[in-house]
Amino acid sequence: QSVLTQPPSASGTPGQRVTISCSGGASNIGSNTVNWYQQLPGTAPKLLIYSNNQRPSGVPDRFSGSKSGTSASLAISGLQSEDEADYYCAAWDVSLNGYVFGTGTKVTVL
Amino acid sequence: EVQLVESGGGLVQPGGSLRLSCAASGFIASTNYMTWVRQAPGKGLEWVSFIYTGGDTYYADSVKGRFTISRDDSKNTVYLQMNSLRTEDTAVYYCARDPPSTTDYGLDVWGQGTTVTVSS
Numbered sequence: 001q002s003v004l005t006q007p008p009s010a011s012g013t014p015g016q017r018v019t020i021s022c023s024g025g026a027s028n029i030g031s032n033t034v035n036w037y038q039q040l041p042g043t044a045p046k047l048l049i050y051s052n053n054q055r056p057s058g059v060p061d062r063f064s065g066s067k068s069g070t071s072a073s074l075a076i077s078g079l080q081s082e083d084e085a086d087y088y089c090a091a092w093d094v095s096l097n098g099y100v101f102g103t104g105t106k107v108t109v110l
Numbered sequence: 111e112v113q114l115v116e117s118g119g120g121l122v123q124p125g126g127s128l129r130l131s132c133a134a135s136g137f138i139a140s141t142n143y144m145t146w147v148r149q150a151p152g153k154g155l156e157w158v159s160f161i162y163t164g165g166d167t168y169y170a171d172s173v174k175g176r177f178t179i180s181r182d183d184s185k186n187t188v189y190l191q192m193n194s195l196r197t198e199d200t201a202v203y204y205c206a207r208d209p210p211s212t213t214d215y216g217l218d219v220w221g222q223g224t225t226v227t228v229s230s
Binding site: 002032033035037039044047049051056088090096098099100102104 | 145154155157217218221
């Protein structure tokens with residue numbers, strides 16, 4: 001079982017804002033930065049946000065990340081049909097001495 | 111072009127072995143942290159193993175003692191030797207790069223994945 005908990009699903013209409021939460025603990029999110037990955041259907045994951053709130057080159061600015069305490073969140077503003085994908089948070093866990101992924105959230109554009 | 115290409119997946123019986131390869135191009139694997147991540151059918155992502163620039167290795171508890179990560183710098187390739195395979199190891203295995211830095215840049219380059227099926 002993953003130590004980072006996400007809602008299984010989220011949805012919105014085109015143009016809406018969607019937020020995905022990621023709940024962890026002191027040994028992971030509380031101690032380290034959070035990264036977010038997007039996985040489009042049938043493809044490999046892609047880095048979306050690193051170091052809590054930084055976007056790699058090429059990622060639209062409608063994707064944003066934040067972290068507070070032992071939780072993090074990903075926001076998608078101006079939702080578009082191409083944003084339909086699975087989203088995963090991740091962080092290093094100092095107790096497990098390993099990298100942990102969230103349970104994943106499937107975003108549907110209605 | 112920066113790229114990772116995995117190979118070596120296939121069908122293997124429970125208790126069998128398989129070695130996955132991850133060939134890097136466009137960058138030097140040994141100057142990066144390299145990792146394996148897997149995804150069982152219809153499931154989420156699961157971290158498997160890391161190899162650091164100095165050769166230190168880390169494993170998920172689910173594979174510790176059965177899987178070994180290694181690197182051949184002359185071939186710019188990372189490997190995952192998988193022994194004593196179980197049906198629950200069935201998954202797509204991805205290789206990814208993690209640039210070493212005081213800033214956490216995340217897993218910024220991923221391969222396309224190779225499929226491992228453990229079944230009798």
